[in-house]
Amino acid sequence: MEYCIDLEALDRYRRAAGHEAHVADRRRPGRRLAQHGFECVQPARPALPELREKIFEAARELGYSGPNPTARSLRSGRAGAIGVLFTTALSIAFTDPYAVQFLRGLAEVAEDNRTSLLLVPLRDDDEGALEAVRNASVDGFVVYCVPGWYKAMEAAWARGIPVVNSDHFGSLFVGIDEIASTRAAGEHLMRLGHRRIAIVADYIAPDRRTGEVRVPSVEGLGSYVSRERLTGYRDAFAAAGLDWSEVITISAAGNSREHGAAAAAHALDRSPRPTAVVATTDLLALGVLDALAARDLRPGRDVSVIGFDDIPDAAQAHMTTVRQPALDRGRIAGRLLLDPPDDPADRRVILPTELVVRASTGPASAGSI
Amino acid sequence: MEYCIDLEALDRYRRAAGHEAHVADRRRPGRRLAQHGFECVQPARPALPELREKIFEAARELGYSGPNPTARSLRSGRAGAIGVLFTTALSIAFTDPYAVQFLRGLAEVAEDNRTSLLLVPLRDDDEGALEAVRNASVDGFVVYCVPGWYKAMEAAWARGIPVVNSDHFGSLFVGIDEIASTRAAGEHLMRLGHRRIAIVADYIAPDRRTGEVRVPSVEGLGSYVSRERLTGYRDAFAAAGLDWSEVITISAAGNSREHGAAAAAHALDRSPRPTAVVATTDLLALGVLDALAARDLRPGRDVSVIGFDDIPDAAQAHMTTVRQPALDRGRIAGRLLLDPPDDPADRRVILPTELVVRASTGPASAGSI
DNA sequence: TTGAAAGCGTTACCAG
DNA sequence: CTGGTAACGCTTTCAA
Numbered sequence: 015m016e017y018c019i020d021l022e023a024l025d026r027y028r029r030a031a032g033h034e035a036h037v038a039d040r041r042r043p044g045r046r047l048a049q050h051g052f053e054c055v056q057p058a059r060p061a062l063p064e065l066r067e068k069i070f071e072a073a074r075e076l077g078y079s080g081p082n083p084t085a086r087s088l089r090s091g092r093a094g095a096i097g098v099l100f101t102t103a104l105s106i107a108f109t110d111p112y113a114v115q116f117l118r119g120l121a122e123v124a125e126d127n128r129t130s131l132l133l134v135p136l137r138d139d140d141e142g143a144l145e146a147v148r149n150a151s152v153d154g155f156v157v158y159c160v161p162g163w164y165k166a167m168e169a170a171w172a173r174g175i176p177v178v179n180s181d182h183f184g185s186l187f188v189g190i191d192e193i194a195s196t197r198a199a200g201e202h203l204m205r206l207g208h209r210r211i212a213i214v215a216d217y218i219a220p221d222r223r224t225g226e227v228r229v230p231s232v233e234g235l236g237s238y239v240s241r242e243r244l245t246g247y248r249d250a251f252a253a254a255g256l257d258w259s260e261v262i263t264i265s266a267a268g269n270s271r272e273h274g275a276a277a278a279a280h281a282l283d284r285s286p287r288p289t290a291v292v293a294t295t296d297l298l299a300l301g302v303l304d305a306l307a308a309r310d311l312r313p314g315r316d317v318s319v320i321g322f323d324d325i326p327d328a329a330q331a332h333m334t335t336v337r338q339p340a341l342d343r344g345r346i347a348g349r350l351l352l353d354p355p356d357d358p359a360d361r362r363v364i365l366p367t368e369l370v371v372r373a374s375t376g377p378a379s380a381g382s383i
Numbered sequence: 384m385e386y387c388i389d390l391e392a393l394d395r396y397r398r399a400a401g402h403e404a405h406v407a408d409r410r411r412p413g414r415r416l417a418q419h420g421f422e423c424v425q426p427a428r429p430a431l432p433e434l435r436e437k438i439f440e441a442a443r444e445l446g447y448s449g450p451n452p453t454a455r456s457l458r459s460g461r462a463g464a465i466g467v468l469f470t471t472a473l474s475i476a477f478t479d480p481y482a483v484q485f486l487r488g489l490a491e492v493a494e495d496n497r498t499s500l501l502l503v504p505l506r507d508d509d510e511g512a513l514e515a516v517r518n519a520s521v522d523g524f525v526v527y528c529v530p531g532w533y534k535a536m537e538a539a540w541a542r543g544i545p546v547v548n549s550d551h552f553g554s555l556f557v558g559i560d561e562i563a564s565t566r567a568a569g570e571h572l573m574r575l576g577h578r579r580i581a582i583v584a585d586y587i588a589p590d591r592r593t594g595e596v597r598v599p600s601v602e603g604l605g606s607y608v609s610r611e612r613l614t615g616y617r618d619a620f621a622a623a624g625l626d627w628s629e630v631i632t633i634s635a636a637g638n639s640r641e642h643g644a645a646a647a648a649h650a651l652d653r654s655p656r657p658t659a660v661v662a663t664t665d666l667l668a669l670g671v672l673d674a675l676a677a678r679d680l681r682p683g684r685d686v687s688v689i690g691f692d693d694i695p696d697a698a699q700a701h702m703t704t705v706r707q708p709a710l711d712r713g714r715i716a717g718r719l720l721l722d723p724p725d726d727p728a729d730r731r732v733i734l735p736t737e738l739v740v741r742a743s744t745g746p747a748s749a750g751s752i
Numbered sequence: 753t754t755g756a757a758a759g760c761g762t763t764a765c766c767a768g
Numbered sequence: 769c770t771g772g773t774a775a776c777g778c779t780t781t782c783a784a
Contacts, residue, residue: 079542079543079544082457083517083519084456084457084462084520085457087453093452093453094520103487104487108477108483108486109483114473114474115474117473118472121502121504125504125511128514128515128518130501130502130503130518131502132464132499133499133501133502134499135490137494145497146494148452149455149463151456151462151464172448172449173448174446174448
């Protein structure tokens with residue numbers, strides 16, 4: 015069992031204790047002096063191993079447990095933590111491999127900068143969440159998929175500390191060209207001749223229900239991710255002469271495989287059945303594949319499916335999707351937060367994406383009804 | 384867009400600003416006074432809506448962004464955060480459904496007590512990790528599967544704040560009777576007539592490698608979980624006359640499905656093949672099932688498999704396992720930490736477990752070589 | 753090189 | 769009931 019002594023901190027303490035011993039007489043006479051009284055300790059400089067041990071022992075016995083992190087933070091103005099804001103329940107947030115990758119990149123950069131991550135779940139956008147945001151001892155926030163209308167976002171801005179977003183709110187931003195990404199996916203569908211198309215997305219119904227929902231104005235959607243990704247598809251379809259009103263939009267109650275499958279049912283059980291069902295995330299799209307399997311429909315032949323993210327399971331399921339660099343997104347979010355660039359142009363980072371075509375998409379004519 | 388004003392905080396600020404206006408003359412003449420100067424603000428008590436708005440406006444314009452959480456923490460002695468110590472990389476930690484459930488329970492209790500979670504990953508047990516532990520502004524630590532020999536654990540104890548463990552270090556403890564749990568599983572195997580048995584566990588080889596390893600003294604293992612669970616199996620086997628030296632122990636490089644499969648290979652490719660392969664976690668055991676599938680071996684007929692935890696995938700795989708209440712474990716860890724009981728007896732909570740027998744275990748004679 | 757003191761921004765306490 | 773002051777424990781600066 016090897017003890018590790020922070021001599022520097024002990025030295026600081028020795029000086030502080032000495033100081034207090036001196037000022038104690040006019041503040042709380044005697045108390046501190048009796049409690050600590052570090053005068054007997056030798057200067058730490060010659061640092062023989064036995065002396066280290068001795069100092070360590072003394073410090074422990076006197077009840078000193080190292081420099082107080084809170085006081086250090088207050089004085090130095092550095093909290094040493096990044097707040098991570100997210101809406102979904104913890105169990106769901108960490109079910110999404112994309113989210114985990116993002117967090118991993120963020121944690122990596124945080125660790126390199128001697129910074130921890132403070133989880134701030136915004137289950138409901140209520141007073142408790144606002145309080146959590148206001149009370150978080152952090153140097154900044156990284157916002158992970160929180161719609162801009164949340165009052166908690168307002169509270170985060172009000173803190174006057176850096177906030178890194180993945181949507182267009184705020185001055186620090188790391189993301190991708192969502193519209194161009196899904197436009198490429200939409201063009202892929204158009205080239206394959208699809209015309210009856212359903213889109214599964216979350217946060218497009220105000221009440222988070224599962225089911226078909228009319229989205230007359232894509233621009234009006236409050237969720238940045240759903241809005242942009244639907245816009246890309248809409249533009250690609252429009253360029254090929256397919257009007258948005260002909261596209262079936264289905265709300266998923268949340269970003270999970272199960273919700274994706276439930277939402278897909280509303281598309282697949284229609285007649286005529288859509289020849290393609292696309293989703294705004296891979297997790298939802300994997301649910302669509304589950305729904306296909308439950309109906310003995312073949313992906314890419316009977317129904318084409320496209321996801322978004324390119325999580326490992328997507329490759330395993332031979333699913334066509336848009337690949338985005340999740341790890342890098344997390345890393346860059348961390349760097350932007352810890353060291354915000356002066357040039358406004360550098361404060362918004364757009365990362366490249368790539369359409370990965372696999373077996374889940376095929377010509378519309380193949381197995382359609 | 385509705386603003387939410389924390390009148391109480393603003394009132395505190397008004398008083399603080401007023402205070403500073405008074406003391407400014409002897410500290411930094413004029414500066415603070417000019418910067419804030421809150422004298423014009425009416426008392427907040429009559430609180431007409433317009434007045435709220437006015438105060439809010441004034442505060443924003445003066446650059447006041449709400450009470451400083453760090454200062455509040457220093458003064459109140461409450462950090463408002465629980466540190467979560469874990470060894471594995473973030474991506475792996477959140478791959479384990481058991482870990483996620485545990486965290487969810489913890490987060491639930493934390494949220495109810497207006498407390499956040501600070502993630503403190505201990506990737507290596509190096510100086511950086513020690514620094515992270517020492518610098519964490521937290522009211523206590525919850526230790527999630529960190530072996531007791533870690534220097535970071537030493538640093539956590541030295542902090543002098545509550546530390547909740549799932550092993551026997553420390554005064555606050557929430558866990559299960561690990562030995563009795565696996566003893567029940569071992570007795571189940573004995574009843575089924577198994578005699579050639581392999582055990583897959585992590586943290587049983589000092590170098591974290593995958594492969595067979597001799598464990599002459601189970602008591603000497605540093606990892607609490609592996610030590611206890613192996614002890615339970617050993618005792619059950621011994622009671623049935625099966626000596627520990629005849630049992631094959633295989634080290635897995637980490638707690639993941641892939642590592643479990645890799646470790647299982649070292650058991651399944653032996654001749655004679657073991658009739659049962661048990662693992663210390665469900666994740667490892669699922670890997671064992673993967674390894675069986677890769678060799679066209681039938682679980683419960685050719686080879687019996689037992690896991691531990693009873694995560695959802697275990698039920699789906701019809702796997703025999705020991706069920707433990709992950710969510711409750713997290714909840715109780717949170718409660719113990721935030722409100723440590725005075726009675727030492729109440730500071731150690733043992734939760735019940737249950738052997739869940741499914742199709743992955745069967746008589747040894749059935750399909751053995 | 754060593755030591756004293758100011759102040760970070762809050763809350764709690766104690767006079768008036 | 770209001771308002772002024774001390775103190776939380778550290779770091780930094782300034783003086784000896």
